[in-house]
Amino acid sequence: xxxxxxxxxxxxxxxxxxxxxxARVIGLFSGRGYNIESLTVAEVNNADHLSRITLVTSGTRMxxxxxxxxLDRLVPIHRVHDLTDEGPSVERELALxxxxxxxxxxxxxxRLADIFKATVLDATLTSFVFELTGSTAQxxxxxxxxxxxxxxxxxxxxxxxxxxxxxxF
Numbered sequence: 001x002x003x004x005x006x007x008x009x010x011x012x013x014x015x016x017x018x019x020x021x022x023a024r025v026i027g028l029f030s031g032r033g034y035n036i037e038s039l040t041v042a043e044v045n046n047a048d049h050l051s052r053i054t055l056v057t058s059g060t061r062m063x064x065x066x067x068x069x070x071l072d073r074l075v076p077i078h079r080v081h082d083l084t085d086e087g088p089s090v091e092r093e094l095a096l097x098x099x100x101x102x103x104x105x106x107x108x109x110x111r112l113a114d115i116f117k118a119t120v121l122d123a124t125l126t127s128f129v130f131e132l133t134g135s136t137a138q139x140x141x142x143x144x145x146x147x148x149x150x151x152x153x154x155x156x157x158x159x160x161x162x163x164x165x166x167x168x169f
Contacts, residue, residue: 007058007064010082010083010089010091010159011071011083013071014044014051014078022053025074034059038136040053040054040055054158064082089164091136094132095133095142095143095154096129097143098129098153102125109149116134116138
């Protein structure tokens with residue numbers, strides 16, 4: 001195994017839902033020069049006041065192991081799961097994509113949206129807002145194609161993920 005190879009990992013972290021937790025997690029990354037490629041946070045257990053942070057980062061195997069160990073030591077983190085290492089998982093991202101155009105470009109945008117199973121949320125005579133849910137690669141592909149047809153803007157949620165099978169956090 002090449003120890004210097006850069007790998008992309010999706011890491012899920014269960015934390016107390018309290019002020020400052022996200023800042024501490026981000027501070028861990030920025031203080032050590034690690035990059036966060038995607039970050040999502042939401043409360044997942046209202047009764048116990050727990051939130052789930054899902055982040056995507058890249059680094060060598062050693063860097064990824066350091067990140068997980070440092071996250072595991074932060075309080076109030078309850079659990080750290082490297083979904084990339086722990087077996088099959090499901091990852092999705094949501095994007096809103098605004099495209100402006102008329103004529104053939106408008107028809108092509110609708111055709112591609114249909115192929116990607118994107119939903120039209122708003123339509124005017126000169127623009128569309130599409131909603132697309134899929135893998136990061138699918139969202140990247142859709143945005144790339146729309147950039148050739150009049151992409152105005154795109155807003156993305158970042159990756160949400162969980163392991164497949166009966167076990168969970």
